[in-house]
Amino acid sequence: MSCSELFGRELLIFDGAMGTMLQAAGLQPGEKPDLWNITHPETVRDIHCAYLRAGANILKTNTFGCNAWKLAGSGHGSEEVAARAVQIAKNAIAVENETQGPAFVAMDVGPIGRLLSPLGDLDFEEAVALFSAPIAAGKAAGADLVLIETFSDAYELKAAVLAAKEAAPDLPLCATVTLDKRGKLLTGGDVDVVCALMEGLGVDALGLNCGLGPVQMLPILERLRESSSLPLILNPNAGLPREEAGQTVYDLGPTEFAHWMEQAAHKGAWLIGGCCGTTPAHIEAMAEKCRAIVPPKVTQKTHTVACSYGSALYFADGAPALIGERINPTGKPRMKQALRDGDLDLLLREGIRQQEAGAQALDVNAGLPEIDEPAMLCRLVQELQGVCDLPLQIDTADPVAMEKALRIYNGKAIVNSVNGKEAVMEAIFPLVKKYGGVVVALTLDDAGIPETVEGRMEVARRILARAAAYGIPKEAFLFDPLTMAVSAGADNGKVTLACVRRLREELGVRVSLGVSNVSFGLPARERLNTAFFTLAMGAGLSAAIMNPFSEPMISAWRAASTLLGLDANCAAYLAAYGGEAETKTEKTAPGGEMPLHEAVLRGFKQEAARAAQDASGTPMEIIESGLIPALNEAGRRFEQGSLFLPQLLMCAEAAKAAFAVIRTRLGEGASTNRGTVVLATVEGDVHDIGKNIARALLENYCFQVVDLGKDVPAEAVAEAVERTGAKLVGLSALMTTTVPGMARTIGLLREKGLDCRIMCGGAVLTESHALRIGADCYVPDAMASVRYAMEVYGAAMNPE
Amino acid sequence: MIRIRTEEAFRYMGCTEANADAALLKQLSEAETLLKSHAVPQSTHLRLPLTAGPCLGPMRLFGADIARHLHGCTAAYAFAATLGAEADRCIARAMRSDISLACVLQAAAASAIECFCDEVCASLAEREGGCLKSRFSPGYGDFPIEQQDELLALLQAEKRIGLCATRSHMLTPMKSVTAVIGIGGTPEKQTEHKCSTCGKLDCTFRKE
Helix, strand or coil: CCHHHCCCCCCEEECCCCHHHHHHCCCCCCCCHHHHHHHCHHHHHHHHHHHHHCCCCEEECCCCCCCHHHHCCCCCCHHHHHHHHHHHHHHHHHHCCCCCCCCEEEEEECCCCCCECCCCCECHHHHHHHHHHHHHHHHHCCCCEEEEEEECCHHHHHHHHHHHHHHCCCCCEEEEECCCCCCCCCCCCCHHHHHHHHHHHCCCEEEEECCCCHHHHHHHHHHHHHHCCCCEEEECCCCCEEEECCEEEECCCHHHHHHHHHHHHHCCEEEECCCCCCCHHHHHHHHHHHCCCCCCCCCCCCCCEEECCCCEEECCCCCCEEEEEEECCCCCHHHHHHHHHCCCHHHHHHHHHHHHCCCCEEEECCCCCCCCHHHHHHHHHHHHHHHCCCCEEEECCCHHHHHHHHHHCCCECEEEEEECCHHHHHHHHHHHHHHCCEEEEECCECCECCCCHHHHHHHHHHHHHHHHHCCCCHHHEEEECCCCCCCCCCCHHHHHHHHHHHHHHHHCCEEEEEHHHHHCCCCCHHHHHHHHHHHHHHHCCCEEEECCCCHHHHHHHHHHHHHCCCCHHHHHHHHHHCCCCCCCCCCCCCCCCCCHHHHHHCCCHHHHHHHHHHCCCCHHHHHHHHHHHHHHHHHHHHHHCCCCHHHHHHHHHHHHHHHHHHHHHHCCCCCCCCEEEEEEEECCCCCCHHHHHHHHHHHHCCEEEEECCCCECHHHHHHHHHHHCCCEEEEECCCCCCHHHHHHHHHHHHHCCCCCEEEEECCCCCHHHHHHCCCCEECCCHHHHHHHHHHHCCCCCCCC | CCCCCHHHHHHHHCCCHHHCCHHHHHHHHHHHHHHHHHCCCEEEEEEEEEECCCEECCEECCCHHHHHHCCCEEEEEEEEEECCHHHHHHHHHHHHHCHHHHHHHHHHHHHHHHHHHHHHHHHHHHHCCCCECCCECCCCCCCCHHHHHHHHHHHCHHHHHCCEECCCCCEECCCEEEEEEEEECCCCCCCCCHHHHCCCCCCCCCCC
8 A cells, every 4th residue: 555545534653853863872963874774773773663662654764864975985875875774664664563553664865965056066967866866776675655854945855856756756755845934945935835846746745844843833834734735744843952061952842742743733734743853752742642633634725826946926816927028039139149149148137127127927938040949948047047036937839948947947837838739738748747837828729729719718628628637737727818919800809808708717717918919010019018918907817928117017007906906005006106206317417418438437327328329429439439448447446446346347337238228229240349258167166256247347348258157167168169269268266176177177278279368367366376277367356357358359458 | 133344345345434435335235235135144053072183073173273273172163154045146146137236245245144153153152151262164274175064064054054065165055154163272362363374465355
C-alpha cells in the first residue's frame, strides 16, 4: 500500500529530531550527522527504534546533508550514504515489529548549502543533479516516500522537487519549507507562493518544518489551509531556542508540545511530527494526545494563481490583472538588435520600468528567427528574475523554448500559449502538468479562428476536455477569445466581448485578452484600446496583456475598478488622483532650458534627454561637442577628487539618457561604435559592480560593450573575443581566490593567439600583480578603463 | 532594524559627508528606504571554548594573525550575519536601472551590515561583562578565506539564516559577515582595529 493513500484520510505521525538525538549521543558541532550512518549505524538505528516505540508512523532517514557538495572530502558518496540510511531505517522497523499502526521510511532531503544563480553560484541543473543521485539511491534501497524539508528558497525547492519527480517518479512526495515569523521564505515568498509552486509541481502533501515552534506555526497553518488543496504537514521545533550554559535549549517540553500539536491537528495538519529539539518523549506525548483526532477534511481550492519566487498573482473576481506586454521584439528595432547582440540590459530595464508603472506580471518574448530562442529565452527569464519579483508570462511558439524556460523559471509561470490545435495541446499540456502553470488558451484551432461566439466557445470546450485527460483542471486556464481588429470587421469587438461574458458565465473560466489588437489599422489607437479595455472589464475580464505606460489605460483600469465596486471608499482612486496634479519634474531649472553640456555635468537625466532632443546639428556633432566634453570634464574632476563616484555615475546616467534620444535621431544602421570591448567578472567571482561601472562609462564614450556578466568561464571570454573580433578585454576579480581565474583567462586568450589587449581591475589587484599574470594594463578605476580603451582604439581623449 | 552610518557609507563611496551635494544625500536617503523595505537582517552565533591551536570548539583556526588576536581568550563566539537575499536583488535591480543609485546602495548596504553586526555584538558584549574583542573574519590577515565553509558549518548558518558560500568562498547573500569574536583576553587599545592586521597598505578604505 502506498502511504499517499493515507494522506488526508488518516492522521500520520512523523518522528522527531535526528540531529538533536545524535548530539546527545556525542555528535560534535560542525561534524556531519549523515556520516554516522557509516560510523555509528547502531546509534542511528536505535534512535529510529525509539521513535517507533513512541508511536511514529514515518521515519525520516538520517540524510539531511546527504549530497555531494556537503559530503565532499568525507570519503563517502551521497548514494552510498543514502542507501545505508534507508537500510538502517528499514532495519529499525523490522526490529520493532510491534509498531502502532503503519510504518514508512521517508528519504529525507535537505538543502545543498549553496545559493542558486543568479544570487549565488550554483547552477539550477547542477542542483537538480546533486539532489537526484541520493534520491535514486534511496528509492533503490526501498524508501517508501520522499520528504523534502527545511528549504527556505523557492528556487532550490523547485530543483529538489523536480529531482524527486524525475529520480523517483512513483514515490509519494512531501515537501515542507521553513518560514520566518512573518510567514516568509528567506528569498521572500509567502504561503501563497509556496502553495502555488508546490501544487503546480504535483507534490502529494506540503507544510512547514523548523525555524519556529508550534505556537508560531499555528497562524501560518491556518493560512496554508486557506490556500492549499493538499493534506498539510507540520514538523515544528520544540519551541524557540535559547542559550543556557553554552548549550542551545528549546523551551517546550513534551506535554506542552503535545498540547500545541493537538491544536494543529484540529486546525488541519494531517501529518505531524517534530524538528530540532524534539525527542521520542515529545513524539510519544504528541501521539498519545492526537492519535484519535480526525482533522478537518482537505478541501479542493479552485484558485487560478501564478507566482514568482517572491509573489503570487491571483486571477480572481475583481479588477483584471495587468500583464505588461513590452518585452517583445516585434516592431522594436532596438530590442531586436539587443537580442542579436545578447545585450539584455534594454529588456531588463523595460521590465523594471513596467513594474514601476504598475504591471502585475510581465510577458516575456524573445522570438527572433536569427537567434537561439530557447537559450536566449532562458537567459532572459533568469536575469529578469534576478532583478524583478513579478510573475512572468512565458511567450513563445517554440515548444523546445517553452520547456526549457518553464523548467528554469523560479515559480509557477503563465504559459503563453496553448490553443485548440491537436499538435499544440499535445506539446504543451505535458509541460504544464510537469512544471505547473497558468495557461493562456486561445480559442482557435486547425480550422482557424471561428467567426462566431459559439464557434469560439466550442473550441474552448474542446480544450478543457483535452486538458482534463492530462489532469489539468479548468482553474489552470486563462481563456483568450482573441481580439480581432475592428477595422477588419465591424462586429469583431462585439464578438470578443460576448465571448468574455459567456466564458465567465457558462464555463466559469478566467479570461484574458491582448487588448491592443482591436485598434490595428486605425488611427489614435490608444482611444480604442482604452474603451475596449473598459468594456471588457465590465464583461468580466480577469487579465489584460497591455502597455502599462499608457496613462489612459491605467486610469481606465482604476476608474472602472472603482465603478465596479472594487475600491472601498474610492480609496485607490483618491490615492492616485486626489490632490494637485503632480509637478512634471522637481529638477526643472526654473525659467529656461538647460544646455546639454551642463545637464550631463550636473547629472540631470531628464534635462539631458530634453537637451539632446532640442539640440541642433548632426548626431555625431552633438555627441562630440556636447556629450564627450562634459564627460571628459566629469572624468577630470573625478580623477582630481572633486567629483565622487556616485556623482560621476549620475553624469553617466544623464549621458545615457541623452544617447537614447540621439540614437533615435541616428536611425537604424548608423553606428557610433568606437570599438568593441568584452567585459567579464571572472570565473568563481560574483561581484560585478566595478565591471558595471566600467561598462556604463565605456558606453558613454561610444564603445560597444559585450558584457558577459559574472562568474564567466575563461572559455566563454575567449569565445566572445573570437566572435566579436574585440580588440580589448576587461576582466574584474574581487578576491585573492578568484585572481587565479583571471590568470587562467588571460592564459587562454594568449594561448589562442587572439589579437586583443587585456585590462584588469578589482580591489585585490595591484599593478605589479596584474602585469605579472599577463595583463597589458592595470585599471584602478573606471576612468582608467576609458582612457585605456581610447588608447587601444587609437582615439584621442580630448579632441581639440 | 536597518541603520546606516552616513559617514561610513560615504567613506565606502570614496568621499566624505562634507563633499556630498544635495543629489547625493537624496540618493543616500533613497538607498536607506530601499534597504529598510528589502533587507531582512538576521544573525546567529555559537559560544565555544578556545583551546590550544587555537581551536574554536572542534575547528582549528589557521594563521598567525588570528592566534595573536585571540591571545589570552579562553572562549569565543562563532558569528554570522546577513542582510538577506532581497537586499542583493535590490542592488542587482539598481545596477540595471540606475547605476549611480546602485553605487550608493552598495555603500549603504555595507554600512548597514556593519551597523547590524555592531548592534548584535554590543548585546553579546553585555553578556560577557564588556570583554569582547573585535570581529575577525576569514580572509583577514593570514586567516585563510578557505576556512569560511567550516565556520558556516559550525554555525549551521545555511539552515539558521540562509547564509552560504560559493565555490570560491564568497558569502552569498553578499551583504553578510562571518567572524570569530574572542571573549576576554587582552583588552584592545582604542586605536586597534581590523585594518591594522591587513596587508593591503594602499587600500583606499584603510583606516589609520
